[in-house]
Every structure is written in structure tokens, then in C-alpha cells.
Amino acid sequence: MKFSITSVLTFASTAVLLALSVVPASALPTTPAAVQALQKRATKIEGLNNYSCKPKSGQRPVILVHATLLTLNSWSDFAPVLIKKGYCVFALTYGVNKAVGDFGGLNSIESSAQELATFANNVLAKTNSKQVDIVGHSQGGILARYWIKYLDGKGKVYRHVGVSPINHGTTLSSIVTVAKAFGIFYPSQSLFDKFAPSFYQMVNTSDFIKKLNAGGDFAPNVIHSNIATKFDEVVTPYETCWQQQPNITNVLLQDFCLLSLNEHLTMVNSKVVLQFVLNQLDPSTAKTANCLSMFS
Numbered sequence: 001m002k003f004s005i006t007s008v009l010t011f012a013s014t015a016v017l018l019a020l021s022v023v024p025a026s027a028l029p030t031t032p033a034a035v036q037a038l039q040k041r042a043t044k045i046e047g048l049n050n051y052s053c054k055p056k057s058g059q060r061p062v063i064l065v066h067a068t069l070l071t072l073n074s075w076s077d078f079a080p081v082l083i084k085k086g087y088c089v090f091a092l093t094y095g096v097n098k099a100v101g102d103f104g105g106l107n108s109i110e111s112s113a114q115e116l117a118t119f120a121n122n123v124l125a126k127t128n129s130k131q132v133d134i135v136g137h138s139q140g141g142i143l144a145r146y147w148i149k150y151l152d153g154k155g156k157v158y159r160h161v162g163v164s165p166i167n168h169g170t171t172l173s174s175i176v177t178v179a180k181a182f183g184i185f186y187p188s189q190s191l192f193d194k195f196a197p198s199f200y201q202m203v204n205t206s207d208f209i210k211k212l213n214a215g216g217d218f219a220p221n222v223i224h225s226n227i228a229t230k231f232d233e234v235v236t237p238y239e240t241c242w243q244q245q246p247n248i249t250n251v252l253l254q255d256f257c258l259l260s261l262n263e264h265l266t267m268v269n270s271k272v273v274l275q276f277v278l279n280q281l282d283p284s285t286a287k288t289a290n291c292l293s294m295f296s
């Protein structure tokens with residue numbers, strides 16, 4: 001299987017495609033046990049969403065925004081480190097279509113951006129803060145831009161770190177490739193639009209991507225930075241993760257770690273990506289990422 005490094009992608013995509021598919025479940029290369037295995041990965045992240053947390057001077061609450069098909073549990077590597085460093089860390093699961101399962105990021109991206117807006121406004125109010133910092137993975141890396149541009153987010157975000165964010169969309173063929181790699185049907189748009197409209201909204205020519213980038217692919221006065229990987233099989237080509245402004249930091253994981261094999265989903269398990277995030281959140285304590293292995 002092409003994406004064997006990422007069992008998460010296998011399980012999650014299979015689960016959602018299983019739910020969307022008109023072919024009988026027995027024809028698919030998976031079992032309900034595989035889906036249950038993914039759900040078992042969900043462990044409580046100690047100290048996350050603690051509304052009694054008071055941001056230290058010079059810090060803001062940090063909101064983590066997961067990718068398509070995932071949930072807030074995708075932050076089980078990053079969040080504990082941020083919490084240990086003293087940040088007040090928050091995360092939501094957005095875009096769940098109960099008819100499909102417990103996976104996030106499926107509903108229309110506009111409605112998911114509204115979910116982020118509601119969540120973030122609550123964090124701001126309860127922590128008595130004026131601004132948040134946001135770290136978003138993939139689809140989670142563009143919701144705040146929509147919040148700022150089209151909802152009530154203006155002035156509420158200080159820093160925004162994109163981890164393989166889908167700033168300029170991806171190709172239709174990437175979506176087809178992901179489906180085909182699992183031996184599943186050709187993903188018909190009408191089926192996806194019914195159960196998981198976000199998929200086709202992420203195609204680079206979609207009305208959503210055009211609207212997102214109308215008038216500039218950034219939010220004025222927000223300090224943006226992005227990290228991408230050469231081995232991204234979902235956001236293709238990987239340069240579409242980047243924002244085309246001279247004052248925005250866009251880096252490639254392999255610039256730090258030549259041999260890193262991390263691909264789209266494992267970016268949130270990478271120590272090097274985590275160090276990049278920490279450096280962005282607090283440049284005064286920035287350190288060079290330690291590149292120990294291909295999986296760093």
C-alpha cells in the first residue's frame with residue numbers, strides 16, 4: 001500500500017470512505033476492527049482546555065486546529081509539550097458529521113470556520129485575553145484565515161502557524177489518489193458533497209479556495225508562518241501550503257532535516273515540526289530543531 005507509513009490515514013480514510021461508499025463493506029480492504037483501533041488511539045490530553053489557565057505575560061492562549069478526518073486527539077504529541085512549557089492550550093474537534101462517524105473536518109469549511117470562531121471567542125472571554133495564537137494542520141491551517149476575513153475574527157489572532165496548511169488548495173487528482181490507493185471507488189463529487197463537502201472545497205479551483213484567497217492569501221497584521229514537507233501526498237504540490245508574501249516565513253521540513261520522511265499526517269508527530277512551532281510561538285527561546293532520524 002502506497003501510504004503504509006501512515007496507518008492513521010489508512011484507518012481514518014477507510015472509515016469515512018466506507019461510510020460514504022455505495023460498495024458493500026466486504027469489498028473494502030478493512031474491517032470494523034481497524035476503525036475501532038483508530039478510535040482507541042484517542043486518549044485524554046491532560047491539561048488541555050483548562051479554562052482556569054491564565055496566560056503568562058507575553059503569551060496568549062494557543063488554539064490547535066486539526067486536519068480533515070482527524071480530531072483534537074491528533075495533538076497528543078504537541079499539546080503536552082506546549083502545556084508543560086506553560087502555555088494555556090486549547091483544541092476543538094470541528095466539522096463532525098454524525099452520519100459518517102466521529103471524524104472531524106468533513107462539513108463545509110465555512111461552517112467549520114464558524115465552529116472555530118465560537119470556540120475561540122469562548123477561549124478569549126474565559127481567559128480574559130484579547131488575542132490568541134493558532135496552530136493549524138492542513139484544513140485546520142485555513143479556518144482562522146476565514147474567521148478573520150469573513151466572520152468576526154479581525155484583530156483576534158496574533159500568530160498563525162500552518163502545519164502543511166491547505167492555503168492554496170490541492171489537486172483533484174490528490175483526492176482521487178487517496179481514494180484509489182485504498183482500492184475504493186472513484187470519489188464522485190455528489191456523494192462527497194452530501195456527506196463530506198469539505199473534500200471538494202479543498203480542490204485548488206474551488207469557489208471556497210478562491211474566496212479564501214481573494215484580496216490576498218494572508219491576514220493583515222497576523223504573523224504567519226508555515227512548514228511543509230516534500231513528501232506530502234495530500235496537499236500537492238507542497239508549495240501550495242505556502243503564503244506568497246515577503247514577510248511570511250515559509251519553510252520546508254527537509255531544510256532542517258534532510259532525511260525526514262514525514263508526510264502529510266505525520267507532521268503532527270514530528271519533533272522537528274514541534275520545535276518549529278515552539279520557535280514561532282516564542283522566538284526569544286528559539287532553538288535549532290534536533291534532527292535525529294528519518295521520522296524526526
Ligand SMILES: *[C@@H]1O[C@H](CO)[C@@H](O)[C@H](O)[C@H]1NC(C)=O
Pocket residue numbers: 046047048050051052053054
Ligand atoms: C488548570 O489550571 C489551573 C490554574 O493554572 C491549575 O491550578 C490546574 O491544576 C489546572 N488543571 C489541570 C487539570 O491541569
Ligand SMILES: *[C@@H]1O[C@H](CO)[C@@H](O)[C@H](O)[C@H]1NC(C)=O
Pocket residue numbers: 170171204205237
Ligand atoms: C490546480 O492544480 C492543477 C494541477 O496541478 C494545475 O494545473 C492548475 O493550474 C491549478 N489551478 C489553480 C487555480 O491553481
Ligand SMILES: *[C@@H]1O[C@H](CO)[C@@H](O)[C@H](O)[C@H]1NC(C)=O
Pocket residue numbers: 219220221222223224245247
Ligand atoms: C505583511 O505584509 C502585508 C503587505 O504585503 C501587510 O498587509 C501585513 O500586515 C504584513 N504583516 C505583518 C505581520 O506585518
